[in-house]
Amino acid sequence: MALSGRSRKALELACASYPAGNEIANAIDAASGDLGTPSTPVTPVAVTFTAGGTPTEYATPAGTLTVANSTTPTVVELLNYCNELRGNIASLQAILHAHGLTT
Numbered sequence: 001m002a003l004s005g006r007s008r009k010a011l012e013l014a015c016a017s018y019p020a021g022n023e024i025a026n027a028i029d030a031a032s033g034d035l036g037t038p039s040t041p042v043t044p045v046a047v048t049f050t051a052g053g054t055p056t057e058y059a060t061p062a063g064t065l066t067v068a069n070s071t072t073p074t075v076v077e078l079l080n081y082c083n084e085l086r087g088n089i090a091s092l093q094a095i096l097h098a099h100g101l102t103t
Contacts, residue, residue: 003028039102045086061087 003011003025012021061084067077096102 059083063087 008021008025011025012018015021015024059080063084065077065080065084067073067081073081093102
């Protein structure tokens with residue numbers, strides 16, 4: 001967010017110098033980190049199960065995962081990995097939303 005013209009004028013008067021007030025105002029504007037309009041959140045992936053039934057809810061991500069064999073992970077291990085990624089995405093979205101970077 002840039003300083004208003006009124007704030008710039010107050011800085012000039014407070015500094016008793018147009019160049020000094022302008023320099024401070026420009027530095028404040030540059031450091032304000034105006035990111036523009038917040039973006040919309042990423043739409044979560046809709047998962048459809050065609051066989052085996054739909055789970056009532058996904059397991060809570062644990063933050064750790066063990067895959068017994070990296071060359072042939074099981075279906076359950078891959079689903080757990082996807083679940084961990086979904087948890088990370090949800091956490092990142094919450095942080096972005098809390099900082100006003102998404103709506």
